[in-house]
Amino acid sequence: MMNFSICFFNFMVLMIFSFLNFIFSLYFLLNDLVYFIEWELLSINSSSIVMTFLFDWMSFMFMSFVLFISSLVIFYSKEYMAEDKSINRFILLVVMFVFSMMMLIISPNLISILLGWDGLGLVSYCLVIYFQNVKSYNAGMLTALSNRVGDVALLISIAWMLNYGSWNYIFYIEMMKNDSSMQVICLMVILAAMTKSAQIPFSSWLPAAMAAPTPVSALVHSSTLVTAGVYLLIRFNILFVETFMSKILLLIGGLTMFMAGIAANFEFDLKKIIALSTLSQLGLMMSILAMGYPKLAFFHLLTHALFKALLFMCAGAIIHNMKNSQDIRIMGGLSVFMPFTTSCLNVANLALCGLPFLAGFYSKDLILEVVILSTVNCFSFFLFFFSTGLTVCYSFRLMYYSMTGDFNEYSLNCLNNESWGMSKSMLGLLMMAVIGGATLNWFLFSSNFMICLGFYMKNLTLLVCLVGGFFGYLISNINLYFINKSLNMYLFSFMNTSMWFMPMLSTISIVYFPLTLGFNAMKSFDQGWSEFMGGQKLYSLIKLFSFYNQFIQNNNLKIYLMLFVSWVFILVTLMFN
Numbered sequence: 374m375m376n377f378s379i380c381f382f383n384f385m386v387l388m389i390f391s392f393l394n395f396i397f398s399l400y401f402l403l404n405d406l407v408y409f410i411e412w413e414l415l416s417i418n419s420s421s422i423v424m425t426f427l428f429d430w431m432s433f434m435f436m437s438f439v440l441f442i443s444s445l446v447i448f449y450s451k452e453y454m455a456e457d458k459s460i461n462r463f464i465l466l467v468v469m470f471v472f473s474m475m476m477l478i479i480s481p482n483l484i485s486i487l488l489g490w491d492g493l494g495l496v497s498y499c500l501v502i503y504f505q506n507v508k509s510y511n512a513g514m515l516t517a518l519s520n521r522v523g524d525v526a527l528l529i530s531i532a533w534m535l536n537y538g539s540w541n542y543i544f545y546i547e548m549m550k551n552d553s554s555m556q557v558i559c560l561m562v563i564l565a566a567m568t569k570s571a572q573i574p575f576s577s578w579l580p581a582a583m584a585a586p587t588p589v590s591a592l593v594h595s596s597t598l599v600t601a602g603v604y605l606l607i608r609f610n611i612l613f614v615e616t617f618m619s620k621i622l623l624l625i626g627g628l629t630m631f632m633a634g635i636a637a638n639f640e641f642d643l644k645k646i647i648a649l650s651t652l653s654q655l656g657l658m659m660s661i662l663a664m665g666y667p668k669l670a671f672f673h674l675l676t677h678a679l680f681k682a683l684l685f686m687c688a689g690a691i692i693h694n695m696k697n698s699q700d701i702r703i704m705g706g707l708s709v710f711m712p713f714t715t716s717c718l719n720v721a722n723l724a725l726c727g728l729p730f731l732a733g734f735y736s737k738d739l740i741l742e743v744v745i746l747s748t749v750n751c752f753s754f755f756l757f758f759f760s761t762g763l764t765v766c767y768s769f770r771l772m773y774y775s776m777t778g779d780f781n782e783y784s785l786n787c788l789n790n791e792s793w794g795m796s797k798s799m800l801g802l803l804m805m806a807v808i809g810g811a812t813l814n815w816f817l818f819s820s821n822f823m824i825c826l827g828f829y830m831k832n833l834t835l836l837v838c839l840v841g842g843f844f845g846y847l848i849s850n851i852n853l854y855f856i857n858k859s860l861n862m863y864l865f866s867f868m869n870t871s872m873w874f875m876p877m878l879s880t881i882s883i884v885y886f887p888l889t890l891g892f893n894a895m896k897s898f899d900q901g902w903s904e905f906m907g908g909q910k911l912y913s914l915i916k917l918f919s920f921y922n923q924f925i926q927n928n929n930l931k932i933y934l935m936l937f938v939s940w941v942f943i944l945v946t947l948m949f950n
Contacts, residue, residue, distance in 0.1 A: 379461055380451035383468060387444035391437050398433035402816065406430075409481065409543070425541060427481035431671060435478050435604065438675050439596045441805075442682045443471045445798040450588040452794035453689055463503065467592065470496045474597045478604065481543035483531045486605070490527060490569070493598050494520045500593075501585045512584040515876075519578040523568030523602075530561035546611050559612040562605060563622060570602030570655045572629045577876040579652050583644045587689030590644060594651040595682035600674055603658045607667045607674075614665040622663035623749075627756035630656030632873055634763030638770065638848070639869040643692065643699045646771055647684050649872075650725060653764055654681070660757065661740050664747055672817055673736035679809045680724035680732055683802040687718035690795050691775070694788045701771060705778035710788035715776055717799045722768045724806050726838060727761070732810035737761070741834045742824045758833065762841030769845030 400406070408428040415422040447464060454460045473492030480486045494517060502513035536555070537545050549555040566572075571579040579599065583590060593599060606613075613619045633652035640646050654677050662670040691707065691714060692699055708715045724731040727738055744757050780788075868874060 379464055380447055383464060384444045384448040387440045387447065387471070391440035391444060394433045394437035394440060397428075398430045398437055399816065401428070401433055402430035424485065425482045426479045427543060428479065431607075432478050434675070435596075435671075436475060438678055439471060439474055439478070442596050442678060442802070443467065443592055445801050446588045446592045446682070446686075449591070449686055449689070449795050449798035450586075452792050453588055453693065454586065463586070466496055466499055466503075467589070470500065470592065470597060474601070477601055481541055483527070483534060483540040483542055487524075487527055487531065490565075490601065491524060493569075493601060494524065497582070497585075497593065497598050500589045501582050503586055503589070504584065509584040512578075512581040515581050516578045519571075519575050520568055522575065523565035526561040526564040526568070530558045530565070533557050533561070542609070546609070550612055556612075556616075556618075559609065559616075559618060562609050563613060563618060566602030566606045566659075567625065568602070569605075570599050570659065571652055572602075572625050572656065572659060573632065574875060574878065576629060576632070576652060576872055577878075580645045580648045580872070581876070583642075583648050587644070587685055587692065590648070591682045591685035591689070594648060594685060596678040599651060599655055600678070603655065603662065603670060603674055606659070606662055607671055610662060610665070610667040613663070619663045619665070623660050623753055626656045626659030626663060627753050627760070628656075629653075630660065630760040631756050631763070632875075634760045634767065635869050636872045637767040638763060638845075639866050640767075641701055643688050643701050643704070643771075643775075644685075645699075646701070646767060647681070647688055650684075650764065650767065651681060653760060654725075656760070657737075657740065657757075660753070661743070664744070664749065666740075666743060668817065669736070669740055669743065672813060673740060675813055676724075676732040676736045676810045679802060680721040680806040683717060683721040683799060683806050684725070686795065686799050686802065687714050687721065690714045690792060690799070691718075693792070695782060698782070701774040703781040704775040706776070706780040707788070708776040710780070713796060714799070717803050719772060719776070720803060721806055722772055724810075726765045726768050726842070727834070730811065732806045732808075735810035735814045738834055739824075742826065742831075745826060745830050745833070746824060758837050761834065762837045762844075765838045765841030766845035766848070769842045770849045773846055773849040 401408075406429070408426075410426045410428065412424045412426070413421055414424055447467060450460070450463065450467070454463055457463060470493065473489045473496060475489070476492065477486055477489030480489060497520075498513050498517045501516050502509045531540060533555070534540050534542065534545075537548075539545075542549075542558075549558060568575045579594075582593065585593070613622065630653050633649045633656060637646050637649035637653070640649060654673070658670045658673055658677075661673070691704065691711065694711065695704065720731065724733040727734045729738075741757060741761065744754065749757075871877070
């Protein structure tokens with residue numbers, strides 16, 4: 374009963390705050406308001422510690438979405454984690470996670486951003502290792518150490534901002550853009566955002582973080598941890614637009630999108646496929662942000678959060694019913710046994726593909742049409758559209774494997790939709806995945822705009838989606854009913870499922886190599902020559918001198934005389950012989 378009460382209490386509080394934040398965001402958006410609030414925490418003589426907050430329509434709207442999704446995730450966790458003895462600890466960790474994200478969203482100050490940033494990193498580590506086994510520990514360590522690279526970059530940017538006398542970056546962005554020496558801050562912020570949003574070469578921690586419980590995955594991959602980097606770059610976008618760094622970010626975002634799309638088409642783990650789709654969409658957001666469209670990136674960030682949380686919730690319900698199996702090859706015919714869950718999964722998948730008039734369509738179609746209008750090079754153009762086709766391809770592959778065909782699990786099973794608490798959470802997100810995109814489109818782009826394209830260019834997005842869906846069906850059909858063709862190309866398949874060998878590179882470069890180097894340095898220097906010739910040698914010399922000093926200070930004349938006589942006798946004997 375206690376578990377139910379704490380879940381329901383948190384659900385209600387977060388839902389109310391989400392509704393209030395949404396109302397505030399609309400008020401601030403319509404009246405074009407920005408509030409900068411300074412709260413003096415402590416004042417000693419002339420020194421004062423001041424906490425600053427930035428409230429505008431963007432921060433309020435993002436907080437509204439984070440609170441809405443987290444409230445439904447907590448309500449979902451009540452049933453999903455019902456057998457867990459320490460569910461209260463789990464709920465409190467999730468609330469701490471959400472609080473860290475709030476701190477990051479409303480901070481115009483690099484120090485308070487670091488508090489939220491490190492809070493996300495620390496709590497995400499605790500949640501990834503929640504199921505205590507070796508795989509979870511390894512995934513947690515990879516996640517923590519990969520994110521530490523970004524934390525160090527943020528610390529360097531904080532140190533560099535001492536040149537301005539304040540860490541409120543919001544006041545200095547225009548000045549930073551015109552000052553070439555301040556581009557270091559821009560570079561460090563981009564590096565920090567790349568680690569948090571898992572762009573190449575830091576992508577390997579994102580699928581590894583699937584070791585966390587599914588409700589955590591729904592929260593992390595929709596609106597919190599991985600979106601923190603994108604949100605930070607949206608705030609800093611003035612610095613790098615139309616610079617060399619924007620071209621680098623465009624290339625990295627496009628390659629991340631392409632790599633994640635190919636890897637998802639070779640993957641058989643249900644949660645990892647959805648995680649790789651998150652990585653693909655993050656690459657899309659980074660790319661469009663690098664092209665100078667922060668509002669579009671923010672729009673896609675919000676719409677993506679809705680259907681991605683729904684995807685993970687549906688995956689969690691399926692995994693529960695499949696006795697904790699995540700392999701899509703044994704999931705056939707689920708549409709017969711679990712009609713509601715599979716319907717939600719289908720809607721979320723179609724929203725991800727960009728089916729007209731679902732949430733993903735309004736942002737994704739707009740982004741691709743803007744790409745067509747832009748003066749982007751052929752390679753980036755190819756990455757955008759080919760990756761969109763790959764998204765539809767792996768979505769249809771996932772639907773084909775799980776919904777159709779024969780059920781391949783045990784003949785004795787308990788597949789059903791009886792988990793009413795989980796279904797209610799999914800229903801809330803299902804409504805938003807259908808109407809959320811259109812609603813946000815009306816609010817964010819209130820003025821009329823027109824994109825004038827030719828017939829073929831206008832229909833290029835639709836054509837790419839149709840071709841991607843057809844290939845997804847074709848590949849699945851070949852793999853499912855005939856010989857599994859991907860196993861004939863084992864090395865190629867292995868390279869793509871392992872994300873171009875990135876986990877190996879990450880573990881060697883981020884985990885194995887520095888730790889081995891540190892261990893060898895410690896054994897050779899700290900506990901080796903440095904110790905032998907340094908501390909221990911000094912200790913033995915001081916001990917010897919102290920012994921002689923004490924011997925002399927005993928002032929025993931007989932001993933001195935005997936020694937003197939003995940030495941004289943020996944010298945005389947040697948001389949005469």
